[in-house]
Amino acid sequence: xxxxxxxxxxxxxxxxxxxxxxxxxxxxxxxxxxxxxxxxxxxxxxxxxxxxxxxxxxxxxxxxxxxxxxxxxxxxxxxxxxxxxxxxxxxxxxxxxxxxxxxxxxxxxxxxxxxxxxxxxxxxxxxxxxxxxxxxxxxxxxxxxxxxxxxxxxxxxxxxxxxxxxxxxxxxxxxxxxxxxxxxxxxxxxxxxxxxxxxxxxxxxxxxxxxxxxxxxxxxxxxxxxxxxxxxxxxxxxxxxx
Numbered sequence: 001x002x003x004x005x006x007x008x009x010x011x012x013x014x015x016x017x018x019x020x021x022x023x024x025x026x027x028x029x030x031x032x033x034x035x036x037x038x039x040x041x042x043x044x045x046x047x048x049x050x051x052x053x054x055x056x057x058x059x060x061x062x063x064x065x066x067x068x069x070x071x072x073x074x075x076x077x078x079x080x081x082x083x084x085x086x087x088x089x090x091x092x093x094x095x096x097x098x099x100x101x102x103x104x105x106x107x108x109x110x111x112x113x114x115x116x117x118x119x120x121x122x123x124x125x126x127x128x129x130x131x132x133x134x135x136x137x138x139x140x141x142x143x144x145x146x147x148x149x150x151x152x153x154x155x156x157x158x159x160x161x162x163x164x165x166x167x168x169x170x171x172x173x174x175x176x177x178x179x180x181x182x183x184x185x186x187x188x189x190x191x192x193x194x195x196x197x198x199x200x201x202x203x204x205x206x207x208x209x210x211x212x213x214x215x216x217x218x219x220x221x222x223x224x225x226x227x228x229x230x231x232x233x234x235x236x237x238x239x240x241x242x
Contacts, residue, residue: 011039011042012039012040012042012043013035013036013038013039013040015079015080015081017039018036018039018080018081019075019080021033021035021036022036022070022073022075022080025070026070026071026073033067033070036066036070037063037066037067040066040084043081043084043085043088044059044062044063044066044088045059047062047085047088047089047092048062048092051089051092051093051096052092052095052096053096055095055096057095058091058092058095058096061091061092061094061095062088062091062092064091065084065087065088065089065090065091065092066084066087066088068087068091068212069083069084069087069088070084071212072087072211072212094203110133110135110139110143111143113133114129114133114140114143117129117132117133126140180200180231181197181201183231183234184196184197184227184231186234187227187230187231187234188227188230188231189227191223192223192224192226192227192230193227195209195220195223195224195227196224196227196228199224206220206221206224
């Protein structure tokens, strides 16, 4: 579904109206929250057209951006529309990048820099690429591997891809992720599982999660390391008997 003209069906909301609804929405009033979201559909669609090519996934991501904005907004002189813009753009950009690229956020950003560099300097030697991007050879190899097409067994066109080296690497990556999700669910507390998944699967930073959960960055770091330590210990113990 293309969302380019959806904004025409909904009137915009004023900053004053938003400020009246925010206290209710932040206390859990679903109706107040939905009124803000509906009032921002025009803005969501505008940003989606600008940064997300009008895709439905990016539209939904921007909507979640409004929800995050409502949850985390503090009236410290910044307009809600300005604050919310950052959340919406971030959600759209991440969703768009995950559609176009494979890898975590840091690798995606480095890959985009690499693509621009090679486009401008197609004959650039590898050592110059490493120097200009300030990356290691292993990171460069990771960028090259991340260019493999994402596959889906629902699409017969991708079946031939499974027989290639790139396809084998992709399948192994997916199996590893499924195994990691299993370990997280089995050995971590609910909070540890949520934080680890948000960091490694949903591409949040520790700073972003600290703001969302209203704790320090070191607190998020502790939760993450606590869960990972449990997984490492359990896997190490299990490997003794395999």
